[in-house]
Amino acid sequence: MQWETVIGLEVHVQLATHSKIFSGASTAFGAEPNSQACAVDLGLPGVLPVLNEQAVAMAVQFGLAVHADIPEVSVFDRKNYFYPDLPKGYQTSQMYHPIVGPGEVEIALDDDTTKRIRIHHAHLEEDAGKSLHEDFHGMTGIDLNRAGTPLLEIVSEPDMRSAKEAAAYLKAIHSIVTYLGISDGNMAEGSMRCDVNVSVRPKGQEAFGTRAEIKNVNSFRFVEKAIAFEVERQIELIEDGGKVVQETRLFDPERDETRSMRTKEEANDYRYFPCPDLLPVVLDQAYLDHLRSQLPELPAEKRERFQQALGLSAYDASVLSASRDMAEYFEAVHRVCGDAKQAANWVQGELSGALNRENLSIANSPVSANQLGELVQRVLDDTINGKAAKQVFQALWHGEGTSADAIIEAKGLKQVTDTGAIEAMIDQVIADSPAQVAQYCDAEPEKRGKMIGYFVGQVMKASRGTANPQQVNGLLKEKLDALL
Amino acid sequence: MHDKTLTQLAKALGSGELSSRELTEHYLQRIQQSGAILNSFITVTADQALERADAADQARAKGTASLLTGVPLALKDIFCTQGIKTSCGSRMLDNFDAPYDATVVEKLKTAGTVTLGKTNMDEFAMGSSNENSYYGPVKNPWDLTAVPGGSSGGSAAAVAAGLTPAALGTDTGGSIRQPAAFCGITGLKPTYGRVSRYGMIAYASSLDQAGPMARSAEDCAHLLNVMAGHDVRDSTCVARGVPDYAETLNAPLSGLKIGLPIEYFGEGLDPEVEKAVREAVSVYESLGATVRDVSLPHTHYAIPAYYVIAPAEASSNLSRFDGVRFGYRCDDPSDLIDLYKRSRAEGFGDEVQRRILIGTHTLSEGFFDAYYTKAQKVRRLIRQDFLDAFEDVDVLMGPASPTPAFDLGAKKDPVSMYLQDIYTIAVNLAGIPGISVPAGFAGGRPIGLQILGTHFAEAQLLNVAHQFQQTTDWHLQRPDFAEESA
Structure with a gap:
């Protein structure tokens, strides 16, 4: 059976704002744990979020760059779940009315052709903190420096058909966000992370197969490897009479394999609802025109x-x-x-x-x-x-x-093009190489072309590489042939 | 001293007749003497208060004082106060000293007021009787067997008993107006967005609003002058000029058009309350106002809509109380889930858990549209009812509560408690301002007249309330408790 792979990507891009998306704390990478988390980031009782305008501008710039519809109104929603590195017990995100609507990106393929990948939408959200499981003797440490860092989540349509296309798409997104200067695109520091949705279907079939979502793949190479493994796993499973289950999987870069994390049944009900602490974001045409005029x-x-x-x-x-x-x-x-x-x-x-x-x-x-x-x-x-x-x-x-x-x-590397100077060097080389000259004269005419290389080398050496090689070649031929 | 209004005390401070230290010591002594009986304070900050009083007196001497400099106040324990316990009436925050001041607290400090302490309240502002507090119920100074109302019950009781000239409360579904009515004081819920919510522990973010509770509308005007205004830390706080609310208190009421919502005078309304309210309305007629009936046809949907929206927001707002970073944490959790479950089960009281469960349910997949989305549609209809009414009339009047204060322990079933807020809840859903002013008694318990205006009509409400208080003396009545304990 011939199989076709179907891939969609969710790319999380950390925006290069100076401060967090809902607070004034710094977003610089690598500071002492919890030194860059203010009352708002800690989710203290009574605090309120205030939207960072720079994050909005960056999201819109991305939207304009991928020729997306930018809706007049977008709304922040709360995604509710409990986790120690999520201080408020909800992540402020955009579920129903994202800031960037449908758009498209052109990717370059190896055969010099291009392909359009559709973008479903892109939305703004805050990052969570980090759980540190080492060095705490069976306990977990929480670092909230990253909590509240602005992310743009870019969700593609399932338009990619190979690991290579997925990698090319990721590279295209990377180059757009770095061109715009809205992210440093540093994948090693987590400025760009990616969730990969993969399914397979018999070639020619229209309906999609059941997909698995591979979480947090953080390099171009890993994206290709994770997809390659996952595709093989799914095909084998189906060919052995099994069924792919909808689930979330983790990629293990040490073993180049994906492992099940949780199935659909275990999935959270995030209870999204509009965040009552933030007003809807309303963008007018003049604002969009202004940002468009600034695009590189x-x-x-x-x-x-x-x-x-x-x-x-x-x-x-x-x-x-x-x-x-x-x-x-x-x-x-x-x-x-x-x-x-x-x-x-x-x-x-x-x-x-x-x-x-x-x-x-x-x-x-x-x-x-x-x-x-x-x-x-x-x-x-x-x-x-x-x-x-x-x-x-x-x-x-x-x-x-x-x-x-x-x-x-x-x-003294200036090329010598003075014919007299070159001729003098040639005469010297001919005078110093009687045996080679004799060989040249005795040789069959068609072999002489090859033998001339020796004399060219000697002249170039004498000129310390500065003689014009074409000139040397021409003059040598003249002079040697005159000796015949 | 404590029989004077905040406005009178401010004048006495201004003329040098009184010092802030004298005044503060007097109130602190009263709190110490009778505070335990009423249980209206969770925390008394005597040392800080005296320090602030001395600073206020120095400012007076230097001539840098403003009108309210040196005036003692109490804060509902929902406002974050730097370095001072901010419990929100909950075991969950019994160990929580806020590391920052709420915006309104900051503003009051800048104005030079003196904080006497933090008042008792229903846990996380969820309740109508102040019986849902981890720190025990508050008693009504007019009748120690009655509730003071809630959730700002501690603030209302403390003002009524003369333990503080004024207090701050918050109102999500009636939590300023109903306890003000039950305790015979004046309480204003401003327009949503008029006062910053930053540092006010959130119950239902789209409904919560802070406001003043005091002896008179004039007192409330002076306090609102300090509290109101834009705050860059609260996106829902409106950038709109703040008028001087005291300036227009004496505007004449001739030609004022009053609407009486027919839905506020129907079944369930105590006849004595109705009588008192109608008498108050006739006082306005004598002042030159005209009265007509109006209809707010979606009134009966207000309580169901509120009990979808408020718990939904609360279930999310209260998620941060997880035992991880601050607040109550259970002993020896076996793992993360155990930590969450026991910290929240042990840290929250029954009513809070009930509303978290309701809110979690209504936001769940498959129920969201039927509950939350529908409730938001109802909310828009309720808002429109008011806007339509204000096309024809200037203000609406009715009872603040269907009955006077009920007995402690009388309402065991949560739904009967929820129905208490039938006249106040729609106001929060619509976002408009409302004020409750004392308008009589029934069986020795106070009755409140509620006056409603359109968005940002606080100046008008205060004017209308003040004119009533110039003609009547209900607001000057004091419970025997206040006199006996003097």
Whole structure:
């Protein structure tokens, strides 16, 4: 039987507001436990929430970026359940009237095509605190620093058909929120977490199979692995005559497997109802227009422009637009050197290689976009050849000079194009290599082309790499052939 | 001293006739002498009060005092007070010292008032007799066998007995107006959103409102001047200018249009209460007002709607009392669920548990639409009834309660207790203001006239109530208890 996988994602994005969604406490990561929880976050008797306007603006910006309907009125609801790291006994969320309505995201697939994934809605909510089960001798510690941190939960339609598509969707969301600057997108610190809904159905069947929800998957790689495991588990189960039950599962990254957490029967009744402490959020057209006018160019638009206006391949355009930092770096290199293809090659080649080796982000690159742009310019205007350019890049990387020109000058890497100077070096090499010259003259004419490589190498060596290789090649051929 | 109104005392302080220390010592002594009999205070903050009184006297001497500087007050124990026990009448918070001041407490402090202590109340403001307190029932100073009403029963009894010139209460379904009526004092429930709820322990967030309880409408006006106004910490508190409520107290009432809701004079109304209310209305006629009958057709849905909405909100508001971070925690919990179950079963009293159960049920999957959504629709109809009535009349008048104060222990069945609030509850559902003023007696127990106005009509209500009190002296009557214990 041929099976089809159906995937929907719920992505929780921590918004980069300065203070919490309903209080003035700081949202900075990594502070001493409970040092960033005020009376409101602790859920003390009598406290009341006040909505953070910045969180609203960020949610709306996301909505506009995914071409979503932004309803005029949205409402906060209470989701009621007991848990020690949920101080009020309810989470303030949006169940019935979310701030962002239906929208869509375009994802890039490996075969250079794109696919639209529909977004069902996105809503604002507060994060809970953390339960710490270690170091408390059989007791549980509670850290409420994270309690009240604003989250945007982005719920997709079940539009993805493979683990790769799910990962591509997650990357697309990641790049949109980081482009907008509404989240740092740091998955390791939990700024972006994801619940994955997976089901399988016989290919061609229209009705969805029973789904399992995998909670809290927090890396692109884990999303693929969790889905791969889950799909295999479900297919095996069905083929062995079993049935998938609707349940919540946890992904164990150590074993690459998912495990049952609770079934539908054990699920909480959250008793949602509108939060009486908060007024409905009413957004007018002028506010939306203002936020729309502030939107930066988004990844899909950049990708399109890189292909259409700059003539990059779909692959290059997609890689270079994936993150805002990468795109801005590339665009700066391009501005300085004026050649998009060369700029793309250098950013994705030399630079990305060096960054990966040292595990650095492009924002922390030791070589600035301006420096790289000037370097590429020197290749384009034939001041240096490709080999010397790599030396200059390494020198810039290690801080041996402030600009490509300074390094070229200091290291004497300027390409020699003076025919007289090159001819003198060639004459010297021919004079120093009588045996090789004799071999060349005795060889079959068709083999001579290969043998000329030796002489080119010697001349380049003599010029310490600065001679123009094409020129050397042409002059050598002339001179050697004259000896025949 | 204690036979004077807050306004008179403020004037005496202003003229130097009295010091705040004298006044504060006097009230503290009265609380000490007779407080135990009435059980109207949960906590008396004598040391802090005297400190504040001395500071007030210094401010007077320096000329930095405002009208209420040095005036003693009591706070219902639902308002958070920094460093002072804030129990909400519950075992759950018997060990809770609030780490911050409620906004109204802060405002009163800034105005220089002196807090004598925290008054007894029905647990988490759930009750109409003050019999649901962990700290025991409060007695009515007019008759020690009668209830003082609830939930702000401690505040009402303390004012009536002359243990404090005034007190703050809160009103979710009548909790200021009904005890004010039962104890023969004046109590105002402002428009929802007029006074900040920040720091007031929530019972039903969409209905709760704090207000003044004192001897006269004039007293209430001066207190509301301090309490009212926008608070950035409460999103439901309205950003709207606060008039000087004392300024318009003497506006003439000629041409005032009074409506009598026919539904407030029907079955179940004690004939003596009805008589007193109708007599009060005729006083207004003599002052130049015109009277007509009006109808609030959805009145009989108010109690059912309230007992869906209020418990629903309460079931969620009271979830934070889980034994984890503050408040009561059971001994030796075996696990998390045991901790929750026993802390809440042992920490909450019966009525609170009953309302949490009702609220949990009505919000449950499969019941939500039938109960909560329906109740909200009813709420809109009730609000519209009032808005329609205020198209034709300026104020509505009727009884604050169907009967005078009943005997302690008389109402055993919760539903008969709920029916007590039949004339007050709709007002909270509509969000409009209401005031109860003393208007007579039946069998030695006070009767309250309730006056209702449209949203933000507090100035008018206080004006209408004050004019009545300029013509009658019901509000100046004191129980023998207040005199005997003097």
